[in-house]
Amino acid sequence: MLVQKGKVLALVGNHAVAYAVKQAKPQVLAVFPITPQTTMLEKLSEYIDKGELRAELIKVESEHSAMAAIFGAALAGPRVFTATASQGLLYMTEMIYWVGGQRVPLVAAVATRAIASPWSIWDDHQDFVSKRDAIWVQMMAENVQDAYDITLMAFRISEDPRVMMPVMMGFDGFILTHTMERVEVLPDSVVDEFIPPREFKLIDFDNPLGIGAVATPDNYAKYRKKAMEAMERAKSVIKEVMANFEEITGRKQYGLTECYMCEDADYLLVGMGAWVGDMRVAVSRLRERGKKVGLLKIRVFRPFPREEVREALKGRKGVVVFDRAYSFGSGGVLSLEVKANAYGLTTPIHTVVAGLGGKDVRPRDIEGALEDLTEGKLEEERWLA
Amino acid sequence: MIELSIKGRGGQGVVTAGELLVASSISEGFYGQSIPFYGGERRGAPVTSEVRLSKEPIFLHRRVYNPDVVAVFDASLFSVMNPLEGLKENGKVLMNSSNPRKVWRETYVVDATKIAQDIGLVIAGWAVVNTAMVGALANLLKEYVDLDALEEVVKEEFPGKLGEMNAEAVSLGYRGVKKVD
Amino acid sequence: MIDLSEIPVAKPAKGSAGKTGTWRVLRPVIRYDKCTRCRLCIMYCVENTIDQEPNLYPKIDYDYCKGCGVCAQVCPTKAIAMVPEVK
CATH class of the missing domain: 3.40.50.970 (Thiamin diphosphate (ThDP)-binding fold, Pyr/PP domains)
Structure with a gap:
């Protein structure tokens, strides 16, 4: 057609x-x-x-x-x-x-x-x-x-x-x-x-x-x-x-996930929802500064794209998952999903919990966390609250 | 890309103003985003609506922190808040006022209240200032907003006689905007 | 077409869940000489196991009658006796 x-x-x-x-x-x-x-x-x-x-x-x-x-x-x-x-x-x-x-x-x-x-x-x-x-x-x-x-x-x-x-x-x-x-x-x-x-x-x-x-x-x-x-x-x-x-x-649909600027990325950002747009901007800005970063967008949460996520994680030096929901006593909900599918991989996976209750998240917040990740300064779990 | 912040009071049509600008820009083949900020809205309380206009697709969804243009629908807002917070140094301010005064390096003024009253755009005692303000903004944003397209959008939004009156307010606002020296 | 084996639905059919008559301890027996064909037992049977013969006398389906005794209780002429299954 x-x-x-x-x-x-x-x-x-x-x-x-x-x-x-x-x-x-x-x-x-x-x-x-x-x-x-x-x-x-x-x-x-x-x-x-x-x-x-x-x-x-x-x-x-x-x-x-x-x-x-x-x-x-x-x-x-x-x-x-x-x-x-x-x-x-x-x-x-x-x-x-x-x-x-x-x-x-x-x-x-x-x-x-x-x-x-x-x-x-x-x-x-x-x-x-x-x-x-x-x-x-x-x-x-x-x-x-x-x-x-x-x-x-x-x-x-x-x-x-x-x-x-x-x-x-x-x-x-x-x-x-x-x-x-x-x-x-x-x-x-x-x-x-x-x-x-x-x-x-x-x-x-x-x-x-x-x-x-x-x-x-x-x-x-x-x-x-x-x-x-x-x-x-x-x-x-x-x-x-x-x-x-x-x-x-004619509009690109990608599938269960979309990997943006991923090909040669050493560090990967993972997110889902509207702030993925802001993440694109953050990743582009960091790329301009020579940082090898990429973005994995989760478009389908159930069924969770296990194979795609696992494949995207392989060989990265670090991953940070941005979570807008939290399982108290355990961790960021999306982070837990990502971690569950990284079993056996050595890639460290960090969590940033942000945007709760409408708290605005700016590209510089995202950039900051990603930059800290590339410099080994990002905590295992960071809260922007 | 250009970013706007529209400051007014609940009931002044701040959200509609943002949407009219965006709809008009999109009808010209551009991209736009109207971002209302909702909270505990009450008639008369300060409210904000933010706008992005661009010739390229817009990815950002965060709020606008450093607008290029601030439109103040009600000068009395200055006594309860700083409507110009975050405005870029080289940014522009558009005020609805009958008493022009310079509040920023580049300040523009339009008497939107008088325009609305003269046309008869008064609802429940409130002058409907948003369409005159949108007209004035169109004059400052010629690169993204076309006056004819805007008038069309206004007539679509408000059917019949009301559309004619609002389109006239747009036109008068466009022509009535003055730079304050 | 929908594959009905995929989704939880039950296909109601006589006996699909086994014969409930095996639960019966007391068997209702109709004495047709006393029966006035009033049909109360048919209406009261909780399991729909009493049907009408062409001659309008009630008939009990013992494959599904659980022996609850409601029919015997409501019969106005005491025409239904509850008889132990095991003598």
């Missing part, structure tokens, strides 16, 4: 995601408002009001109900969507696990935000990473265009018969949700072709099934193993979908 030139629009992140959702044509939505996601919900109801999106928007009384509502709806066949953040995602947790375990294809956007207490409305990744064990594919956007792109790909990945799994699209609260950027949107007809009609449907009166029944220990373990295998299979499906998306849009 030829590269499809779409319209160029100026959109804030929440509106870009709403636009992608509209193009994916879900029939049932259930969303409960929460900062910094609310303006996405408002845009979606505006689309429905104007007749641009033919969907039922269920007014629910909580995030738990929002996920429960689209869970039930999804079983009957329609494409469904929800969005939330922070406390809302936590409140949704029980249903998040139900949906993952039941292997229901659906898409949820998470406008990442810190978790109370203390109360905060600003960005970090603590909410997003807390859902890492729920049998969900989790992808993280770097900018507003990326949030639009990932949302479209999420529907396709989720509904792929080889995957059949919910997909969570994470994008940094305020930093992306409320920031207006240039976004190239695809023509509706191209999206129609990119996301084939949904086949998943369990509720069928001619062929009744029981859903939510108790599983004996033997059966339970069997389904968990199948989910593990499906999650591994998802890696190649995600790459396939990204390759197809790249072909259509």
Whole structure:
């Protein structure tokens, strides 16, 4: 297929995601408002009001109900969507696990935000990473265009018969949700072709099934193993979908990870989310000063790109992982993932915990840590707090 | 790349002002970023919106610390904060004021309140100053913002009569900006 | 097509979970001379194991009847006796 030139629009992140959702044509939505996601919900109801999106928007009384509502709806066949953040995602947790375990294809956007207490409305990744064990594919956007792109790909990945799994699209609260950027949107007809009609449907009166029944220990373990295998299979499906998306849009998609200025880098920076952009700037500036540094961006958090990460770590003199979420009593969440896949390698892996609760991180903070790494002055774990 | 900081009070349309500039720049084929800072917003409380405009893709997502241009929507902000914090030495200041005074090496002024009042852009007793200010900013940012494109964006943002009035405010702001010597 | 073996669903079918009649200690026996065909036992059976014959008399499916005795309790003419399975 030829590269499809779409319209160029100026959109804030929440509106870009709403636009992608509209193009994916879900029939049932259930969303409960929460900062910094609310303006996405408002845009979606505006689309429905104007007749641009033919969907039922269920007014629910909580995030738990929002996920429960689209869970039930999804079983009957329609494409469904929800969005939330922070406390809302936590409140949704029980249903998040139900949906993952039941292997229901659906898409949820998470406008990442810190978790109370203390109360905060600003960005970090603590909410997003807390859902890492729920049998969900989790992808993280770097900018507003990326949030639009990932949302479209999420529907396709989720509904792929080889995957059949919910997909969570994470994008940094305020930093992306409320920031207006240039976004190239695809023509509706191209999206129609990119996301084939949904086949998943369990509720069928001619062929009744029981859903939510108790599983004996033997059966339970069997389904968990199948989910593990499906999650591994998802890696190649995600790459396939990204390759197809790249072909259509002409926008480079890279895959589960992206290695930026990595080839000859002695030192590697690892991160995910919106601050990867700032990291690119930091790495470029250090390169100008002759420092051999590179950047590994984690684009897909679940399934975790184990092979790619391990390969990227090999032969480096030092690695620093920037973490926007922390497992208290253990370490930075992303750092732990990276370290787990460095087993047997001698590369020292450092952690910088930063950007918690919206604390702004400047390229010079990133540069500083990276420069200290190259000079052997970086602690094993540094907090920018 | 150029970085702006827009300072005003809750209800003055500071965020919309940033978005209008960015949308206009993007419609010209450039890149832009409007970064509102949200906190405990209340009508009248000081609020900030930051803008990046560029001819190349923008990778940064951090806030703007050393703006090239600061726009002050309400001169009374000087008594509660320093709106010019971090402004580059060779940066520019645009003030909404009827009483021109030099606050930086390069200071510009426009009476956005009067422009809004003359057109009738007054809501709940508040003069809607943001579109006149955006017009004035466009004059200082000719490299990135085209007046015609901006007026189009304003008409798209505010449909009907309101769009016409705001587009006029943009135009008057553009022409009404003066350098303070 | 969805591969149903991939996801946790149950296919309801008679006897798919074994014959619950093996749990029975007391067997309900209907005395048709006393039965008035009122159908209360059919409505009350918690396991849906009592069905109607074409002549409208109730009939118990002993493969699945667990012997709970609800039918005997609700029968207005005391037409159902609970008889020990093991003599």
